[in-house]
Amino acid sequence: MNKRHLLRVAVLGAGALLLAGAGWTQDFPPKKPVTLMVGFAPGGAADAAARLxxxxxxxxxxxxxxxENKAGAGGNIAHQLTANGPSDGSLLLFGSIGPLTIAPHMMKLPYDPFRDLAPVSGAVHFPNVLVVNASSSIKNLADYIAQAKKEPRSITFASTGSGSASHLTGELFAQRxxxxxxxxxxxxxAPAMQDLLAGRITGYFAAPPTALPHIEAGRLTPIxxxxxxxxxxxxxxxxxAESGFPGFEALNWYCFVASAKTPVPLLDRWNQEIVKVLNDASVREALARHGLTPHPTTRPELLAFMRKESAQWGDIVRQRKITAE
Incomplete structure (x- = not known):
């Protein structure tokens, strides 16, 4: 085979690769409706942000x-379904801190967040707010701690599931x-909030979208x-942090992930579209009204962030000896 023929083969090969790449971008958006899966019941922070x-x-x-809401197992069910789901760009997951960076340290999962799911973009982040029923005698953090010390295990706190951000926030606070x-x-x-409003639990490290309407209506007291x-x-x-626990920080966050089998060009295109939406002024204003801060990222930035969070919460799981309930 002479040099001229080799050059022709190389050029044709490169062209085929370019066409293959172009083919993937031409498949965007998918020809069928796209599913954005949420691992929690309707009415909570994840659901509110995802719908916006x-x-x-x-x-x-x-x-x-x-x-599409697929609640259960602290969000792990939705993450497993996505890991095993279609890889044609028609399924995205509103991934959350618990299943992605906490649960793997607590239990053996049927999926590996870093092997079976591909990062797409950050979505939103926000602090939790500790709230109690307005009829409670607890009016501030000092009251909350005093009752817990006076009557050990008398205070119950809700979470969106074992290994969720609200669970680990409570564990971190109990430790500190x-x-x-x-x-x-x-x-x-939503169901956690229902029981708090009914007086069946003491408190809840709640997401702002879930808590704010009830705080404004006078049904809950923020601590x-x-x-x-x-x-x-x-x-x-x-x-x-400013109430006697310097440096205390526990942020909740959601991000976009997809099946790791999804072609990179499709993942990159979804990243572009999601970042565009999160930078839109009307979307940012709407999210802010729910107490949510947009957090668009590149795909590598999200991966690095997830690894950092995994290391931090893994330490808390081991120190508190937390297991799946």
Whole structure:
């Protein structure tokens, strides 16, 4: 084979690769409606944010993006379904801190977040807010701690499931405050809130979208937020960090992931579309009204962030000897 023939083969090969890549981008958006799966029940923070973003994605790409709630196992069921799901770009997951970076340290999962799921983009992050029923005698964080010390294990705290952000926030606080709290897992933010409003549990490290309407209506008393700084929507509410626990920070977050079998060009295209939506002024304003901060990222940035969070929460799981309930 002479040099001229070799050059021709190389050029044709390169062209075929370019066409293959172009073919993937031409398949966007998918020809069928896109599913954005959420691992929690309707009415919570994940559901609220996902629906806002899905609406704008639908407008931008000209294809319907449907939110599908698959609650259970602290969100792990939805993550497993996505890991084993279609890889044609028609299924995205509103991934969450628990199944991606906490649960793997607590139990043997049927999927590996870093092997079976591909990062697409960050979505939103926010601090939790510790709330109690307005009829409770607890009015501030000092009262909360005093009761926990006076009557060990008398205080129950809700979460969106074992291994969720709200669960680990409670465990981290119990460790720092040296108190005994009783964890009560639920299948999402909405059912947890229902029991708190009914007086069946003491408190809940809740997501802002779930708690704010009830705080404004006077049904819940906010005790403290879990970020390092006070959120703009609660400027008068102290943080746990400034209430005697310097450096305390426990942020909740959601991101977009897909099956790891999804071709990279499709993942990159979804990243572009999601980042575009999260940078849209109307979307940012709508998310802010729910107490959520947009957090668009590149795919490598999200992967690095997930690895950092996994290391941090893995330490807490081991120190607190937390297991799946």
């Amino acid at each position: 973003i899905a609406k704008k994605l639908t407008e931008n790409i000209g294809q319907t993006v449907l939110v 405050a040296n108190v005994e709290l009783v964890h009560v897992p639920y299948r999402g933010g 403290a937020t879990t970020g390092l700084t006070r959120p703009a929507y609660m400027p008068n509410l102290p943080t746990v």
